[in-house]
Amino acid sequence: MRLLYSKGAGKYSLTREFAADEDVPAYAILSHTWIDGQEVTFEDIRGGGGRGKSGYNKINFFAQQANKDGLEYFWVDACCIDKSNPAELQEAIKSMFRRYQNAAKCYVYLLNVSKAGGRDMSQQEFRQSPWFTRPMQHRQTTAAEDKAYALLGIFGVEMNLRCGEGYPSASKQLEEKIGQLNSCLRDLRITDPRHDKQRIEETKGGLLDGVYRWILENPDFQKWHDNKEDRLLWIKGDPGKGKTMLLCGIINELESSISRIDLLSYFFCQATDSRINSATSLLCGLLSILINRQPLLISHITKKHDLAGRAIFEDSNAWFALTEVFMNILQDSRLTNTYFIIDALDECRTDLHRLSYFTALSSSRASPRVKWIISSCHLPDIEEGLQKAQFKVQVGLEFNSASVSATVHFYIEHSVPELSRAKQYKEVERRDVMKLLISHAANTFLWVAIVCLRLRQEPRRRLPAILKESPDGLDALYDQMLQQVGASRDCDLLKQILAVIKTAYRPITIRELSRLNAEIAEMIDDTNAVKEY
Known part of the structure; x- marks a missing residue:
């Protein structure tokens, strides 16, 4: 993709084509009607000609408007595409939908519409403007097959464009491509991580803003977020410290703050669920969300899926096929700023070391537009694998004990009133429960959750005994639970x-x-x- 920029004095130049591993700067795009022989072409810009064409005034106006909006670059189909190159022309046609979608600003050039003449006159001019009367605005096409080609970007599919093939042939080809895409998506879907996130949040009693807010203000998190060079953030800590809810909160914050064209994909590992405790299921989960949000990227998978079908996700070579696909996607120029988030990497039961190494490698060698967040407990395999990452930031929960303690306290203050209402505790009982949880939790959310569950299940008369018996810390609590089983x-x-x-x-x-x-x-x-x- 090339962009136009002004050289001053009404002169313009084209950027070089942006490579796959480069960011395309913010740009404006022009929607306009063509006048035969009067549009500034690719050759005009290259040769410094075209100034006598009426289309040159249009580009001048466009450049001035983009400059007012703080945009240095802009794109016009008439002069940014080398139409003498068939491959480039076909790629431009297939990518047109995305080029408009990814633009920072889209301007419509309305020929024969003036500011003067009053509101009634302007409305009449609007209706009569060629931009509104052209066939495209009325879902009409000059070539029959264009009715099918116009849907490529919307459906996120790619196919060969054959001039003159007619609508029936083009439509059949489009339906076949959509069918292949849907089949690939079904086979790729081992789980929907978005539903896993909802289930986890519900199981843990809902996501509380006060439980994760501190991580957003953490200097190391902000360093990862703000610095382009820091591509991997590793959040590590002991079990039960709230890592999963931290990541749920980060996901929500990123979804509400990133640009509409940026991408976010995530996965929650769980050792007890065979669907989501392997390296291949993790890669499939990340890819499924990514492709759902940027459908054109599925072409990297369909190349293999069309030949092998579902086997590429399941057989003994699935890891190699998926990592190859993943790396190709990370190098794709259509990939915008992208965030990958993996929770509980330590709960991956197959190929953990290999997955840790791959994550480190992809964060270091792949596109600088890609950033990663990983949470895990302290495990040698993960530590060794992530050492390969060249640009990583670490947040150790043990080194942020004050923040973790404050959020556990917040969680207790939220949980105790709810428990007290359910069990109809007296005020003195409520205070005793609050005191126990604060003093014995050892900054561990899971300890609080287990004790609260026990208090909810046991008769109210057992409250004094439970308060007296509850030990400090998670390990001691697990020992007690196993001893109770034995007795x-x-x-x-x-x-x-x-x-x-x-x-x-x-x-x-x-x-x-x-x-x-x-x-x-x-x-x-x-x-x-x-x-x-």
Whole structure:
């Protein structure tokens, strides 16, 4: 893609074509009607001619308006495309929709419309202007096949343009391309990370603004956000410290603040869910959101999918196929500023080291328009892999204990009133619960959530005992829970259930559990009784 810029004194020049790994500067684009023989062409700009054409005045006006809006560059189809190059012309036609979509400003040049003459006259001139009366504004085309070609950008598909092929042939080709695209998208979709995010937030009781706000004001986060060179942000900390909700908050903030043409894709790893605990499922999830937001990028996948089908996402070579596709997309000139966010990388159960290394490599070698955020616990495989990243910023939650402590306190202050209403605690009981949670939580959200769940499930009369028994910290709380299992009258059954859950390849349903345990099978018709375990 080339852009026009002013050299002063009514002279213009073209930029060189922007390479795939370069940012295209902000530009304005012109929507106008052509007058045969009067439009300034690519050759005119290259040779310094065309000044006697009426179209030159149009470009002068366009340049002045762009300058008023603070834009140095602008694009006009008549003179920015080398129409003597068939490949360039075809690519320009296929990309036209995106060029208008990605422009900072779009100006409409209305021929024969003046400022003078009053409101009624202006409305009449508007209606009679060639821009409004041309076939394109009335969904008409001069060539029959153009009716199909005009939909390429909207549907995000690419196909060969054959002049004179007619509408039936072009329409059939378009339908086939859309069918291939939809088939590829279905096979790519292992999960929808957007739904995973909603489920996680609901499971954790909703996303509270006060729980994540501190990270946005953190100097290291701001350094990553503001500096083009810092492409990878690693947020690391012990389990239960709130990393997932931090990333949910960051995602929401980026979605509301980035440019409409910028891209955001994310994935939530969960070790207990086989759909989303592997390196290949992570790459598929990131690609599915990315392509949903920039459909033209799917061409990198369909090249392989058209030959192999779903196997490219599932067979033993899936990792190599997906990483090749991913790197090709990162080098695509159509990729605008893009953010990839991965939560709980440590919960990836297959190819963790390989995935860590690939993330570091892609953040260092790929387009400077791409930035990454990763959260994880401290694991040697991740540490070793991410060491390869040349431009990374780290936020260790242990080194931000004051901020984490304040947000845990905020979470407690939100949770206790809700718990007190549900259990009808007296004021003194509410204060005792608040005091326990603040003093014993050890800056761990998960500890607070587990204790609150226990208080909600136990009879109110058990409150004093629970307050007295609850230990400090998450490890001690887990030990206590396992000891309680061992002391229970249902110890053997609980151990069997725990063993099944631990060894199952994926989370199982109650009915599936009943097929593996005879005692549970006897209670299968009483779902509530089973859930008590």
